[in-house]
Amino acid sequence: MATTGTVYLVGAGPGDPDLLTLRAARLVERARLIVHDGLVDPAILALAPASARRISVAKSRARHTLPQESINALLVREALAGRDVVRLKGGDPLVFGRGGEEAEACRAAGVPVEIVPGISAANGAAAAAQIALTHRDASSVVSFVAGQCKGLSEQDWAGLAGKGRTLVIYMGVKTAPQIAEKLMADGLAPDMPLAVIENACRPQMRVLRGPLAALPDLVEREAVNSPALIVIGEVTARADAVVAALVETAA
Ligand code: SAH
Numbered sequence: 001m002a003t004t005g006t007v008y009l010v011g012a013g014p015g016d017p018d019l020l021t022l023r024a025a026r027l028v029e030r031a032r033l034i035v036h037d038g039l040v041d042p043a044i045l046a047l048a049p050a051s052a053r054r055i056s057v058a059k060s061r062a063r064h065t066l067p068q069e070s071i072n073a074l075l076v077r078e079a080l081a082g083r084d085v086v087r088l089k090g091g092d093p094l095v096f097g098r099g100g101e102e103a104e105a106c107r108a109a110g111v112p113v114e115i116v117p118g119i120s121a122a123n124g125a126a127a128a129a130q131i132a133l134t135h136r137d138a139s140s141v142v143s144f145v146a147g148q149c150k151g152l153s154e155q156d157w158a159g160l161a162g163k164g165r166t167l168v169i170y171m172g173v174k175t176a177p178q179i180a181e182k183l184m185a186d187g188l189a190p191d192m193p194l195a196v197i198e199n200a201c202r203p204q205m206r207v208l209r210g211p212l213a214a215l216p217d218l219v220e221r222e223a224v225n226s227p228a229l230i231v232i233g234e235v236t237a238r239a240d241a242v243v244a245a246l247v248e249t250a251a
Contacts, residue, residue: 002080002081002082003082004079004080004082004110004111004112005078005079005080005081005082005083005084005085005111006079006084006085006111006112006113006114007075007076007079007084007085007087007102007106007111007112007113007114008027008084008085008086008087008113008114008115008116009087009089009093009099009102009103009113009114009115009116010023010024010027010028010086010087010088010089010093010116010118011024011089011090011091011092011093011097011116011117011118011119011120012024012036012039012040012041012044012088012089012090012091012118013044013090013091013118013119013124013201014090014091014119014120014121014123014124014125014200014201014202015041015124015199015200015201015202016041016043016124016201016202017041017043017044017047019119019124019201020044020118021116021117021118023116024116024118025047027086027116028044028045028047028048028086028088029047029048029049030049031048031049031052031084031086032049032051032052032053032083032084033052033053033055033078033083033084033085033086034048034052034053034054034055034085034086034087034088035055035057035071035074035075035078035085035086035087035088036054036055036056036057036058036087036088036089037056037057037058037088037089037090038056038058038090039058039089039090039091039227040088040089040090041202044088045088048086055074057071057074068098068101071102072101072102072105072106073105075087075102075105075106075111076105076106076109076111079106079109079111079112080109080111087102089118090118090121090227091118091119091120091121091124092117092118092119092120093115093116093117093118094115094117095120095121095122095144095170096144096146096170096171099115103115119201120144121170121200121227121229122142122144122168122170122229122231124200124201125197125200125201125229125231126231127201128197128200128201128205128207129195129197129200129207129231129239130239131195131231131235131236131238131239132235132238132239133166133168133231133235134166134235135235135238138164138233138234138235138238139164139165139166139233139234139235140164140165141160141164141165141166142165142166142167142168143157143160143161143165143166143167143168144168144170145157145160145167145168145169145170146169146170146171146172147169147170147171147172147175147176147179147230148171148172148174148175149174149175152175152178152179152182153178157182157183157186158186158187159186161183161186161188161192161232161233162187162188162192162233163234164234165233166231166232166233166235167183167231167232167233168229168230168231168232169229169230169231169232170229171226172228172229172230173219173224173225173226173228173230174226176215176216176218176219176224176230177215177216179215179230180212180213180215180216183212183232184212184213188212188232189212190211190212190213191211191212191213192211192212192232192233192234193209193210193211193212193232193233193234193236193237194209194210194211194212194215194230194231194232194233194236195207195208195209195230195231195236195239196208196209196215196218196219196222196224196228196229196230196231197228197229197231198224198225198227198228199227199228200227200229206222206224208222208224209236209237212232215230
């Protein structure tokens with residue numbers, strides 16, 4: 001019987017291949033089988049040997065995402081057949097990446113798992129837009145929340161945003177109007193500054209800013225597309241000059 005392979009849950013970072021960890025780059029460079037998401041930049045996939053099998057489990061308009069159970073089953077099946085699997089995910093595997101579910105499925109099947117951290121979109125976008133997620137004079141709390149439609153109304157964000165706090169919203173472009181409404185209903189000031197960072201750490205990056213009340217308009221007027229992050233808090237205003245320059249460059 002073949003020795004069981006290992007499943008490597010690898011964070012590919014926010015885009016730029018230079019932001020891979022050395023461990024991630026080494027695993028990709030010697031991979032024979034890569035299972036990847038849509039957010040993984042093609043330049044990163046290009047680091048794998050030409051002979052490596054690449055399986056995309058990306059969302060596409062034409063086809064629904066492979067259900068999570070099928071992805072779990074695929075990883076387990078390949079590993080039990082003796083193959084190491086490099087499971088590449090955008091950002092960090094354990095931040096809105098379903099890495100936890102995949103690791104659980106592997107462990108339940110007796111498949112060894114190694115998790116390689118990646119630079120999450122929040123860290124990549126903050127660095128690229130020069131927004132300090134924490135700042136001794138402006139913020140000592142950072143929260144990462146998921147803003148997608150499913151479950152948005154049940155989420156309790158009260159207290160996560162406001163003075164001295166930074167709120168980072170993943171997957172919030174489509175629901176921007178509901179997000180702004182929800183936060184203002186929770187008492188957040190309509191003039192609380194925010195930044196929207198689209199395609200962080202990629203050549204086409206855009207950084208947009210405005211007050212909370214203007215978020216829905218900003219997203220619509222600028223036709224903001226996924227992937228984008230919304231960062232809300234005073235820290236975003238401290239990067240004014242830099243952000244203005246970045247916006248101009250992108251325009
Ligand atoms: N595991 C990933 C998050 C996956 S959820 C991580 O740690 O970053 C997908 C969401 O991440 C997108 O909807 C978007 O909000 C955010 N995202 C991922 N890559 C991004 C990028 N390059 N720029 C801006 N946001 C990004």
